Structures are given as C-alpha cells and as structure tokens.
Amino acid sequence: MSAETDLKTQPVTPSEPLSTGPVSAGVSGGAAAPRERRGRRGAAWAVRAASLLAAAALWQVLTANDVRLWLRFDRLPTLVEIGRQAARQLTTQLYYLDLLQSLVRILTGFGLAAVAGVAVGIVVARSRRSGYVLLPLLEAVRPIPAIALVPVAILLFPADEQGIVFITFAAAFFPIMVSTRHAARALPTLWEDAVRTLGGGRRHVLWHVVLPGILPGVFGGLSVGMGVAWICVISAEMISGEFGVGYRTWSSYTIVDYPAVIVGMITIGLLGWLTSAGVELVGRRVTRWLPRAEGSGA
Secondary structure, three states: OOOHHHHHHHHOOOOOOEEEEEEEEHHHHHHHHHHHHHHHHHHHHHHHHHHHHHHHHHHHHHHHEEEOEEHHHHHHOOHHHHHHHHHHHHHHHHHHHHHHHHHHHHHHHHHHHHHHHHHHHHHHOOOOHHHHHHHHHHHOOOOOHHHHHHHHHHHHHOOOOHHHHHHHHHHHHHHHHHHHHHHHHHOOHHHHHHHHHHOOOHHHHHHHHHHHHHHHHHHHHHHHHHHHHHHHHHHHHHHHOOOHHHHHHHHHHHOHHHHHHHHHHHHHHHHHHHHHHHHHHHHHOOOOOOOOOOOOOO
C-alpha cells in the first residue's frame, strides 16, 4: 500500500518536453506560404521577361547581320531602327489620335456585342421557340468571317466609322453568344428545381441561378471575342479606315516605312494584350466565389 501510495502522490515528470513540432510547423508554414507564392510569381515573371529579351536579341542578331536562311531577315529593320521610330512616333499627336480612334471603335463594338451576345445566348438556350426561330439564321451567318462583311458594311452604313464598328461587333458577337448558350445549357437543372420548389419565379431563377451560373462561360467567350474583335477592327481599318492603328500601319507599308510597320504591329499587340487582360481581370473579380487551383492567379 505504501508503494502504491507513493506512486500516486509522486509528481509526474515527463522524460521529454511536450513536442510543439506540428503546431510550430503549421504556423511557420502558414507564414512561409505567401513568401513561396511571391517567389513563384517572381520566377514566372522572370521567365516571361527572359523569353521576350531572348526573342528581341535574336531579332537584333538576325537583322543586324542581314541573315538569309530561307527567311530574308536582311529586309527587316533592326531593333535600333524600330526604337528610333517608336521614340519619334511617341512625340507626335497623330500616334495618340490613332490609338484613341482604335480604342473607341473596339470598345464600342465589343460593348454592343457583349450585351447582345449574352442576351441572345440566354434566350436561345432557355427558350425552345426562340431557338427554333433564331438559331438557323445565326448558324448560317456564323461561319462567315467578319472581315468578309466589309463590302456589306460599306453598302449599309453611310459612314466608314459605323461600318468598322459593325465589323467589330460581328466579330465579337458570335464567340460571346455561343459561349453563353453552352454555359446556360450546361447548368444543372437541380439548381433551378430547388429555387422553384422554394417558390421562386422565372425572374428569380434568371437573376439568382442562371446569370451567376453562366459567368465563367460568359467571360471565356468575352476573352475570345476581344481577341477576334481586334483582328477584325485592324483589318477593317486597313481596308476602309481614315484613322486608327491599322490604317496607319498599312499606310506605312505602302510608303515602304518598315520600322513604322513594326511599331504599329507592336502597338496592336500591346493594345490587344491590355484589353484581354482587362477582361480576364474583371472575370476573376466577378467569379471570386469559384474554387480555383493554387497558382491560378485569382
């Protein structure tokens, strides 16, 4: 009994201190996670910048040495000539006027196409009768390249400006409409049934089920539509424009000013990249509730 009593009354002194490894590891891991993500993003941007610099260096080597390996780089301007031309154009008012004119055309046509494409896509997906009426006409016109509508636009509209906006609208409308239609058709019927069971009407289903549910597909179509719209607005400016980046680039080609042509091409690429990035940024902000994979940039 005395031995048992001694064991009960003796204080317990653990031979090893309590381990705080998992807790401390979790805390340090949580603190290190943002640093790791920043490091990965920094490395990704470094790789992107290095790829652009490598392409520029290769261009300079090929053009400065007049290389002719099946492709005739001796006819292309060097980076020095392109840089001088870009510096000269950036000091002129005409460059910014062309920039503004192209942006107004693309934003006007794309904005109209976004509204019409989403509306028509929802209508033909949600209404069988509307689909019977509209889809045959839409599917007959959709394979026609938007740039092929330039003669029609010239005949229809009294001003070239309106025709170019129409071409931009036609180019962006169909990718947006098709993506919206497929997204609306892919919505689970269980969502709508649940809302209707709780007493929701058609308008409630539209605003609280259909529109939020199709947002990922809609922004996918908007991103594609923006790229196609830039292709067609530049082509339309080259054919029938009076101002704009496309018109100025083609004018430079006709007078054999190749550095100005390359500057115009770079400007078009930057404008397309910035506007597409803007659409994707808005899409990520609007659909923040969606689950995303790590490193997706949300």
